[in-house]
Amino acid sequence: MHAEEAGAVAGPGAVAGAATTVSGGDDESGPGVGISGSATRQATIYDVAEAAGVSHQTVSRFLRGFEGIRPQTKQRVVEALERLNYRPNLAARSLTTGQSHRLGALTHEISQVGPSKILQGASAAAREAGYLLDIVTLDVSDRRSIDEALELVMQHDLAGVLALASTDEMTEAFEGTDFRVPAYIAAEQDDARGGHPSHLTTVGLPSLIEHLASLGHRKFIHIAGPFTYSAARNRARAYEAAIAQQGLHSEGIVYGDWTASSGYEELGRRLPHLGATAVVAANDQMALGAMLALSESGISVPDDVSVTGIDDIPEAAYFSPPLTTLRVDFAAQGRTAVQELLGLINRTEPLRGPALPSELVPRRSTGRMRGPQS
Amino acid sequence: MHAEEAGAVAGPGAVAGAATTVSGGDDESGPGVGISGSATRQATIYDVAEAAGVSHQTVSRFLRGFEGIRPQTKQRVVEALERLNYRPNLAARSLTTGQSHRLGALTHEISQVGPSKILQGASAAAREAGYLLDIVTLDVSDRRSIDEALELVMQHDLAGVLALASTDEMTEAFEGTDFRVPAYIAAEQDDARGGHPSHLTTVGLPSLIEHLASLGHRKFIHIAGPFTYSAARNRARAYEAAIAQQGLHSEGIVYGDWTASSGYEELGRRLPHLGATAVVAANDQMALGAMLALSESGISVPDDVSVTGIDDIPEAAYFSPPLTTLRVDFAAQGRTAVQELLGLINRTEPLRGPALPSELVPRRSTGRMRGPQS
DNA sequence: CAGGGCTATGTTTCCGGTAACATTTCCGGT
DNA sequence: ACCGGAAATGTTACCGGAAACATAGCCCTG
Numbered sequence: 001m002h003a004e005e006a007g008a009v010a011g012p013g014a015v016a017g018a019a020t021t022v023s024g025g026d027d028e029s030g031p032g033v034g035i036s037g038s039a040t041r042q043a044t045i046y047d048v049a050e051a052a053g054v055s056h057q058t059v060s061r062f063l064r065g066f067e068g069i070r071p072q073t074k075q076r077v078v079e080a081l082e083r084l085n086y087r088p089n090l091a092a093r094s095l096t097t098g099q100s101h102r103l104g105a106l107t108h109e110i111s112q113v114g115p116s117k118i119l120q121g122a123s124a125a126a127r128e129a130g131y132l133l134d135i136v137t138l139d140v141s142d143r144r145s146i147d148e149a150l151e152l153v154m155q156h157d158l159a160g161v162l163a164l165a166s167t168d169e170m171t172e173a174f175e176g177t178d179f180r181v182p183a184y185i186a187a188e189q190d191d192a193r194g195g196h197p198s199h200l201t202t203v204g205l206p207s208l209i210e211h212l213a214s215l216g217h218r219k220f221i222h223i224a225g226p227f228t229y230s231a232a233r234n235r236a237r238a239y240e241a242a243i244a245q246q247g248l249h250s251e252g253i254v255y256g257d258w259t260a261s262s263g264y265e266e267l268g269r270r271l272p273h274l275g276a277t278a279v280v281a282a283n284d285q286m287a288l289g290a291m292l293a294l295s296e297s298g299i300s301v302p303d304d305v306s307v308t309g310i311d312d313i314p315e316a317a318y319f320s321p322p323l324t325t326l327r328v329d330f331a332a333q334g335r336t337a338v339q340e341l342l343g344l345i346n347r348t349e350p351l352r353g354p355a356l357p358s359e360l361v362p363r364r365s366t367g368r369m370r371g372p373q374s
Numbered sequence: 375m376h377a378e379e380a381g382a383v384a385g386p387g388a389v390a391g392a393a394t395t396v397s398g399g400d401d402e403s404g405p406g407v408g409i410s411g412s413a414t415r416q417a418t419i420y421d422v423a424e425a426a427g428v429s430h431q432t433v434s435r436f437l438r439g440f441e442g443i444r445p446q447t448k449q450r451v452v453e454a455l456e457r458l459n460y461r462p463n464l465a466a467r468s469l470t471t472g473q474s475h476r477l478g479a480l481t482h483e484i485s486q487v488g489p490s491k492i493l494q495g496a497s498a499a500a501r502e503a504g505y506l507l508d509i510v511t512l513d514v515s516d517r518r519s520i521d522e523a524l525e526l527v528m529q530h531d532l533a534g535v536l537a538l539a540s541t542d543e544m545t546e547a548f549e550g551t552d553f554r555v556p557a558y559i560a561a562e563q564d565d566a567r568g569g570h571p572s573h574l575t576t577v578g579l580p581s582l583i584e585h586l587a588s589l590g591h592r593k594f595i596h597i598a599g600p601f602t603y604s605a606a607r608n609r610a611r612a613y614e615a616a617i618a619q620q621g622l623h624s625e626g627i628v629y630g631d632w633t634a635s636s637g638y639e640e641l642g643r644r645l646p647h648l649g650a651t652a653v654v655a656a657n658d659q660m661a662l663g664a665m666l667a668l669s670e671s672g673i674s675v676p677d678d679v680s681v682t683g684i685d686d687i688p689e690a691a692y693f694s695p696p697l698t699t700l701r702v703d704f705a706a707q708g709r710t711a712v713q714e715l716l717g718l719i720n721r722t723e724p725l726r727g728p729a730l731p732s733e734l735v736p737r738r739s740t741g742r743m744r745g746p747q748s
Numbered sequence: 749c750a751g752g753g754c755t756a757t758g759t760t761t762c763c764g765g766t767a768a769c770a771t772t773t774c775c776g777g778t
Numbered sequence: 779a780c781c782g783g784a785a786a787t788g789t790t791a792c793c794g795g796a797a798a799c800a801t802a803g804c805c806c807t808g
Binding site: 015042087088089090091092094095100101102110111116117120123124127132133134136137148149152154156157176180209223259260263264285288289291292295298314315317318319320322 | 400416461462463464466468469474475478484485487490491493494496499501506507508509510511522523526527528529531532552633634635637638659662663665666669688689691692693694696
């Protein structure tokens with residue numbers, strides 16, 4: 001619960017040398033390398049049954065939580081289970097039941113804050129439900145890589161697949177795929193195509209714009225993400241809507257690729273004829289790049305121009321200046337997606353939480369407009 | 375291969391609304407929710423055998439790449455395979471062979487750049503070898519969470535476990551665990567405990583210090599990570615060794631927790647009596663925090679004080695000023711770890727690449743010393 | 749042209765669970 | 779004490795592959 005924000009933040013976690021565990025190591029093969037094999041064969045329900053003096057079926061029943069077992073019998077089974085340190089063999093179970101208690105997650109990136117947080121939330125939600133999440137990354141731009149990944153996923157009999165589609169290509173690829181198992185294609189709802197716009201769109205971005213407007217800004221520019229990302233489209237659309245609604249003026253939209261580099265380049269290109277006093281970037285990284293471009297041109301943030309991001313990555317609070325941004329709860333998105341998927345699998349209504357709130361986090365990269373800007 | 379650095383960098387990848395795939399949807403349950411079930415039962419080798427007019431064993435043999443099959447027979451099998459769109463049931467296979475072609479990866483965080491890149495590399499390497507990587511995150515500080523995760527992992531019969539231990543607690547927990555399968559505990563080699571120090575320690579950090587020394591710096595301070603992290607210890611030790619070796623002077627070490635916040639706080643605390651002109655942070659985030667603390671105190675980076683990080687996270691190049699740092703190849707670390715694990719599993723010598731190079735990336739946060747610093 | 753040794757293919761069994769069906773045990777009522 | 783029926787437990791079959799073992803077909807040799 002509280003672990004996410006706790007002090008246990010990862011460091012570089014570098015992996016270089018290695019120790020090797022030995023847990024039944026009776027065998028030497030490589031130099032200095034221990035092999036950990038199971039010392040004794042894993043106990044099966046048959047072993048347990050014999051030890052308890054009952055039939056294997058009784059054990060099976062107990063394991064599945066069947067009620068009608070005499071306390072005395074149950075007692076014996078429990079003891080045998082304990083004594084033999086029984087662990088179910090999920091492969092065998094899934095072979096008969098056809099259910100596997102594992103979910104596949106397809107995503108294109110796990111190094112970025114957004115996707116990785118989503119996965120973290122998804123993974124946690126899955127585990128709470130007794131599932132394991134197999135994360136498969138694929139190269140969006142390479143159709144073959146996508147197919148390979150899908151192939152892989154379909155073989156490892158999964159209870160369901162969570163297809164995290166960020167781009168149109170991915171959505172398309174996923175939608176054209178027969179996963180043969182329940183599949184939930186989680187894409188940011190394309191606000192233009194009906195459905196409920198996200199909280200970010202309806203509340204978050206408008207409040208961000210409002211914040212800037214209240215500081216005196218009237219002329220804006222937006223640094224969008226690639227438009228193949230529905231998230232980028234939504235944000236851009238929400239930006240325009242908010243601008244229009246509040247009677248402000250947009251000096252235009254430039255397109256980056258989510259990276260700080262693109263924010264730097266694209267905004268830099270616009271600098272000579274920059275009429276705006278507020279830069280609204282579609283994510284924090286591009287905002288960072290934009291701020292550098294501005295400061296290198298002798299334009300002060302926030303004295304001359306205000307800059308905002310979206311996401312609130314952990315570093316954003318320590319940019320120079322600290323970045324005003326919208327906090328997005330990615331982990332919750334991951335959880336939600338998993339719950340939807342589990343709903344599909346169990347054919348029950350998933351428990352749907354409230355729309356995910358996005359919250360304005362004002363910091364020092366936005367300030368009252370001043371000076372004789374055009 | 376080239377995908378890692380390609381333009382396909384993840385954006386926020388937000389997941390909010392959802393589309394649902396329907397691939398055999400003959401059934402309606404929830405409102406607007408399609409269920410994708412397999413239309414027809416998956417073909418088995420028995421089906422294929424019948425279709426090809428051979429025994430199931432022949433099919434099985436073919437699938438495993440057995441040589442002695444007459445071309446004509448093989449032909450028939452191939453056709454039947456094709457026609458029935460056969461996909462092996464890995465659960466059944468692993469039940470008999472006891473091998474599962476899935477690896478478990480235990481880690482404590484996937485949102486940070488380091489760990490996530492490591493996982494990405496590991497995942498890719500695993501997939502190339504025909505394995506799927508199950509990523510299980512656990513809360514390091516919670517012993518019960520660790521146990522639960524281990525329990526989960528041990529049930530889902532895995533071919534091996536990659537235990538990514540960054541902290542001593544984790545190393546300890548992992549070493550005290552009987553995974554029953556080959557397990558490779560990947561911790562950054564503790565340089566103090568023998569073994570080959572990493573490239574970062576032997577070449578990277580010394581060259582970083584040298585870079586600073588060449589700019590005239592003589593007095594240093596180090597912002598270390600938590601000392602329960604072997605990576606933090608190694609970096610601190612390497613820092614001290616390099617300082618000593620080059621006849622420089624360390625004004626001390628302060629301890630952060632890898633976050634920008636800690637860099638800000640800890641360096642801020644030292645500011646009043648800061649004798650150093652160069653700050654060497656153990657990662658880029660802490661360097662970022664430190665730079666903010668400095669600039670808020672009117673100390674210019676790099677004019678008054680130089681700051682360096684380690685890792686070279688993507689944003690580092692766009693900090694204000696852009697951060698001089700050491701680039702670390704995390705993905706390669708993940709690959710290596712997987713290869714070691716596969717070596718254990720197959721009882722063969724893993725193919726070991728060269729030590730992972732770390733490279734100095736000089737940027738504008740370091741500069742020639744000047745002014746009347748004490 | 750029969751017999752020996754391969755080679756190609758088929759049959760049976762097993763892996764560790766679950767499901768369906770069969771049987772025994774227990775219990776209350778008369 | 780006996781009986782019926784539900785409750786508790788046991789038996790058998792099956793999931794989809796792979797391994798062990800069995801057998802049929804082939805070529806070559808003497």
